[in-house]
Structure formats: structure tokens, C-alpha cells
Amino acid sequence: MIHHANASKFEEGVTKEDAYEQVLLQAEGLFDGQRNWVCNLANTASLLWHAFRSLPAPSNEVNWSGFYIVDTTIRDQLILGPFHGKVACQTIALGQGVCGASAAMKKTVMVADVEKFPGHIACDSASRSEIVVPITDTNDKLVAIIDIDCALLDGFDEVDQKHLEQLAALLSRSCDWP
Ligand code: SME
Numbered sequence: 001m002i003h004h005a006n007a008s009k010f011e012e013g014v015t016k017e018d019a020y021e022q023v024l025l026q027a028e029g030l031f032d033g034q035r036n037w038v039c040n041l042a043n044t045a046s047l048l049w050h051a052f053r054s055l056p057a058p059s060n061e062v063n064w065s066g067f068y069i070v071d072t073t074i075r076d077q078l079i080l081g082p083f084h085g086k087v088a089c090q091t092i093a094l095g096q097g098v099c100g101a102s103a104a105m106k107k108t109v110m111v112a113d114v115e116k117f118p119g120h121i122a123c124d125s126a127s128r129s130e131i132v133v134p135i136t137d138t139n140d141k142l143v144a145i146i147d148i149d150c151a152l153l154d155g156f157d158e159v160d161q162k163h164l165e166q167l168a169a170l171l172s173r174s175c176d177w178p
Pocket of ligand 1: 064092124
């Protein structure tokens with residue numbers, strides 16, 4: 001019997017690069033034969049959460065990892081997708097907050113101090129820094145965003161950006177989007 005929970009085991013003491021490589025490998029394995037976007041985003045939110053938990057600060061202070069999806073009924077709006085962390089705002093207009101800014105530009109937005117980002121939406125007052133990475137389909141149409149929050153300032157760097165952009169590309173080609 002395959003124990004999928006093993007995919008969430010991240011060794012303590014590995015580098016952030018290694019943890020991300022494991023996330024990408026495990027995700028690829030879990031997506032094999034499975035293209036449902038809810039299922040794949042749910043497992044990816046879990047992988048990211050456990051990967052960050054295994055790392056030293058600031059990564060182990062990640063307090064939200066998940067996704068917003070382009071709303072199929074109101075297309076200039078994002079709607080909450082699978083995540084780990086506290087309950088979050090359900091909808092975000094394109095252009096609003098860090099998520100909406102990234103979605104509108106279809107570019108990664110990394111914020112070292114959310115209080116200095118005009119319009120930041122504080123779903124959880126504990127969040128201090130944030131990275132948002134857009135996911136586009138093969139026609140470059142926005143389908144979703146990856147959102148990670150950290151309870152420490154300056155929680156993310158170019159290593160996070162590089163690997164989360166790789167993860168976005170993997171998700172883009174591995175899911176049937178609504
Ligand atoms: N802080 C985000 C809102 C989403 S939560 O962080 C989960 C923003 O400003 O868009």
C-alpha cells in the first residue's frame with residue numbers, strides 16, 4: 001500500500017533548496033495520473049507547509065501557504081483555494097492587495113514588510129512578509145496564484161522565488177483548470 005503521508009516527511013537540517021527540490025519531486029509524483037486542480041493544489045499546500053516547518057527561521061515561521069484561483073463566475077476576482085493556515089478572506093479583486101497585484105501583473109511579488117505595501121490585505125495580523133507567484137495556463141492566461149505568508153519580516157528571498165516559480169510552472173501543466 002502506498003502511504004501518501006510519507007511525501008510530507010521533510011528531514012530536519014536540509015537546505016531550503018533541498019526542501020524545495022523535495023516539494024517539486026513529491027508534487028510531480030502526486031500529480032502522476034491526477035489532473036484535478038483541487039486535489040493537486042490541496043496536496044501542494046500541504047507539501048509547502050511541512051517543508052517550511054522543517055527549515056530554520058525565517059521559513060519555519062510561515063503561517064499560511066496556499067492558493068487563490070481565478071473566479072470562474074467573476075473573472076476579475078480571485079477566490080480562496082486550498083491552503084494550510086488560519087481562515088482567510090474569501091475573495092480578492094484583481095489589483096487589490098499583494099495577491100491582486102501579482103495576479104494583475106502576472107508577475108511574482110515579494111514583500112519584505114507587508115505594512116509598507118499599500119493596500120496589503122491583513123487576513124492574519126501575524127503576517128509580516130509575503131510572496132505571491134502567479135500561475136498561468138499554456139496560453140499565458142492567469143488561472144491561480146500561490147500565496148505564502150511569514151510571521152517574520154523578510155521571510156522570503158530569491159531561492160523562494162525561483163522554486164515557487166518552478167512549482168507554478170509544474171502546476172500549470174499538471175492540472176486541468178476550471
Ligand atoms: N495578504 C494577502 C491576502 C491573502 S492572505 O495573506 C492569505 C494580500 O494582501 O493580498
